Each structure stands twice: as structure tokens, then as C-alpha cells.
């Protein structure tokens with residue numbers, strides 16, 4: 628059985644986050660974002676389907692919590708190798724995981740939020756983070772590269788409906804890419820939309836790990852600061868997501884499975900892997916074997932080595 632639960636990983640938004648990869652490997656998504664840290668989407672999906680049984684996910688979460696003993700978990704987060712709302716069992720999975728008494732978050736690209744069943748599933752979570760990189764259709768096609776036959780207008784409408792109905796904590800995430808969505812006018816329009824949906828926090832991010840497209844660049848600092856100022860001036864609670872360095876990755880007892888399940892959704896830098904191996908009694912040979920077996924690949928980004936699942 629594929630490892631569905633990973634971590635906890637240090638999350639920029641959710642502290643120590645026990646991750647649920649509810650979409651089976653390889654990545655399946657309705658988008659192929661130019662900055663995606665898992666790489667290009669080869670399997671485009673927009674129809675919902677079953678990937679795992681909710682009871683199996685619950686069993687793996689229980690096992691992970693038991694293995695972690697008294698280590699702190701801030702959130703159980705659905706942050707898969709792809710888009711979590713493609714999973715038709717998402718609502719039921721959230722329900723069964725509530726038994727653990729830990730807050731549940733879902734990080735979604737919002738591409739299916741025009742569907743009532745998707746909104747109803749998301750409403751069960753304590754916290755939902757929606758991707759809003761742009762409110763301009765042309766930019767959307769450039770940055771998120773959606774599957775054909777989904778309508779941008781429907782997504783924006785669906786987000787507005789969800790924001791009115793959702794009783795939990797609504798977050799948004801806008802990832803800025805140089806010369807794609809970092810212009811003043813673009814940010815102002817995003818701000819107008821965000822004001823309508825009133826997120827508790829409107830996060831601004833930028834690519835910090837190897838992107839799907841090599842040409843993707845981080846905007847200049849002035850552009851990121853300007854985006855912050857524009858959204859702040861619109862009375863939004865805006866925060867820039869900083870890369871959380873030095874956090875601890877959770878060890879559940881099996882080094883190889885842990886590394887593979889973490890890097891399926893969260894590429895690790897060489898230093899992060901070395902630290903993880905050191906802390907848990909493993910040697911660097913574990914990493915070398917995974918590379919030789921062809922399970923993981925090395926990617927150089929900003930002069931640093933990263934590893935992601937092949």
C-alpha cells in the first residue's frame with residue numbers, strides 16, 4: 628500500500644504539519660503551474676474519483692501519530708501530489724480524521740470550487756487555503772496552465788460562494804512570478820477580489836524550490852514589497868510567506884518510505900535530507916541508493932541541490 632501520510636513537515640503556514648497525500652503517485656492535477664515544485668503535470672484531471680478508502684487514510688494517520696509519540700502536530704493538512712479536491716472521498720476523509728482532535732487544513736488550487744459537492748467537502752475542514760494567483764484569465768492560462776474545459780469565471784464565482792458559506796478559517800495564497808503576475812495593476816485587481824471574499828490572511832509567496840519551468844524567476848524584492856503595500860492599503864491582513872528553514876521533518880520509523888513520501892510533495896534540499904538522515908540514524912548512502920534506483924532525481928536550483936520524486 629502506497630504511503631499516504633507523510634511528515635510532519637515544517638510548513639510555512641501550518642507549523643508542524645502532518646501531510647496527507649490523498650492523490651496517488653504520480654501527480655494528477657487540473658493545473659500545470661509554471662512554478663510547481665513537483666514538476667510538470669503529465670496527468671491532467673478534472674473529474675473527481677476515488678484514490679484511497681477513508682478508513683485506510685485514518686489507519687495511516689493513527690499509526691503516524693502513535694509513532695511520533697508526543698511530538699507536536701499543529702495541523703493535519705491535505706497537501707497532496709496534485710489537487711486534493713479531485714478526490715471524491717475528501718469530505719468523508721476529513722470527517723473521519725476529526726476523531727484525532729487535530730485541526731484539519733486543505734490547500735487547494737480552487738479549480739473545482741464551482742462544484743457544489745467540492746464546496747461541501749471543503750466546508751468540513753477547519754482551514755482552507757485557496758490559490759488565487761490572478762483574477763485575469765490570460766494570466767491564469769499563463770501561470771496555472773489549466774486543463775481545457777474549465778471556466779475561469781466559474782472558479783471566481785465558486786470562490787465567492789464558498790467564502791460566504793465557509794465558517795472556518797479562509798486563507799488565500801498568491802504566488803508571484805516575475806513578469807507574469809507581479810505588475811501593480813494585476814495586484815490591485817487581485818486585491819479588489821480578495822476584499823470581496825475577506826480571507827483571514829492573504830498570503831503572498833514566490834517560488835522558493837525548483838519550479839516546473841526553469842525560466843521561472845522570483846520577482847524583484849521591490850515588486851514583492853509593492854504587492855504587500857497594495858494589499859495592505861486595501862485593509863487586507865497580508866503576509867509574505869517566508870521559507871521556513873531549519874524545521875524538523877517527522878520520522879515515522881522507515882527512512883526510505885519517509886523520504887519518498889515527503890519529497891513526493893515537498894522537494895527537500897541536500898541539507899534538509901542530510902539533517903533528517905543524521906537525526907534518525909541514517910547515512911548518506913540511503914540517499915545515494917534512492918538516486919541509483921531511479922526513485923528520486925537531483926535538481927539544482929539557486930546553486931542548491933534539491934531532491935524530488937522521479
Ligand code: SF4
Pocket residue numbers: 656657658659660662663664665668708709710736
Ligand atoms: S502547484 Fe499545485 S495546482 Fe499547480 S500544478 Fe502543482 S500541484 Fe497542481
